[in-house]
Amino acid sequence: MEKVKILTVGAGAVGAYFTGRLAQAGAEVSVVVRSDYDAVKANGFEIRSEAGDFRFTPHGVYRSAGEYPDTADYVFLTSKFFPEIDEAPLLRGALKSPSTVLVLIQNGIGIEDRLAEAFPEHEILSSIAYIGATRIQPGVVRQKGASDLKFGRFGGGDSAAGRRLASLFASASGVNAEFVENIAWFRWSKLLWNLPYNPVSVLGGGLETSAMTDCGPLEALTRALMEEVRAVAAAEGVDLPDALVDKNVEFTRAFPPYKTSMLVDFEAGRRMEVEAILGNVCRIARKHGIDVPRMETCYTLLSALAHRKSSH
């Protein structure tokens, strides 16, 4: 059987981990890297993982997708979503044949729309990662805790390419990956956690999860934000049962206190995913005429804070 060919564009910690695992399982994985090009070109990736350390030596290392000489079966995109960064021109060189499937591993809502419009001939596998992976130096990635991946056809339904990728992941170690027919549900379900805890942790002055699950006003606020998410999801045809709210709170409370990824980004002076987590959802709410006052308040305040931070 011919090897599955994968190109990982903008291979950060998450992309390097998942596609590195696929390389371990026999896929031919090449990468496009920007700032860490020299380190990765010279030594590949060193991956320190709770599921076993390994070295991931890509088949090819490129500075841009256009340099990729082959036709990939899957092009992975794992960079963060920022509205003014159009990934389409970066990807175009690697999407020469309609047989190439685009795999997006990104947080938030509404992150597929622009690429679906730019590449109407290509299937998109929308994916959500539940993983703790951090780039600790050029070419070195540390993975801790979960390394789960859910993916499914953007728009929903069955997908031969999705099932093929699932079997490839099944033969890989260190990843718990699943193909699902209703990826939108999982995306909204993850947002039910991300939308309240991320902004509140930042706006509240640097709150860990414990402070937001303390049965006080901060917990009440995060619960109310979850209810707003449920209302928007319902308008989009996605049913997030009421019980998920309690489940999120209890699940979060059961963990040792930790910082949300948005708070980690904020404290490190890195850009926060304000639009993928909040902005797009507020716009969907407006489109449906749904009142989301707490969400809008957090979105407005967080946008201002992000702007102030970046201009300092």
Place this chain on the structure above:
Amino acid sequence: MEKVKILTVGAGAVGAYFTGRLAQAGAEVSVVVRSDYDAVKANGFEIRSEAGDFRFTPHGVYRSAGEYPDTADYVFLTSKFFPEIDEAPLLRGALKSPSTVLVLIQNGIGIEDRLAEAFPEHEILSSIAYIGATRIQPGVVRQKGASDLKFGRFGGGDSAAGRRLASLFASASGVNAEFVENIAWFRWSKLLWNLPYNPVSVLGGGLETSAMTDCGPLEALTRALMEEVRAVAAAEGVDLPDALVDKNVEFTRAFPPYKTSMLVDFEAGRRMEVEAILGNVCRIARKHGIDVPRMETCYTLLSALAHRKSSH
């Protein structure tokens, strides 16, 4: 005519300015000061005012109200309102006779309740200052811009003591003071400005007024907060006409950009008046069953931020 006797308790910049002006006009003004006792005892107050510099040498300078040997006509309290600081024990020593009127110059809503309960025999004149006054060093106060004062009987209605104080102010220079029968209206009306702009300026990462009157999402948020204030005021029987919202925005936009007092406090590491400006209003809203989601969101976030700041 016997001199009007005034005791100013906790004489900060605002108290020193207003009652210093009354001393200039012939009142016998004593002060209770804490941290600046030595400077004020030695030299009185030096007041640098746009309406004319002057020196205010108090009749008596005390460390506590109980040391005041006389019976005051008016006891002024101008400290900030914090819920866990009970001013009653501090004031009790100066409120020996029911003829002594308590004059409160404080921001916010619900600031009179506790003192009205502690001193049921005493009339309270609830007052709102529109003044820029800053203590720049011990015993030295700078006043810039407006120096207006509105006061009226707590609970509303006419007041001989209020009218007497108004005529005393009328004979003083550098103050535009007015006795009103509906001080609650003016208090809510001032809150219509304070409640949106103060928290948003802090939560948005240090915003000047210009950023909140830019016709964008921050202006929309502050306007929506004003509408929530209007709803709570209405439930309290205070009618704040719709047109006041536009007026506030236009008035604020017309000024050169400046920082709100809460932002100034926050940046200086001083305590913010979260309860007087937000917390008490949220509780009144809850009492009436009025939904104030944006106000509650700001209150919850700002309380957390204030707590984080103070514990760092």
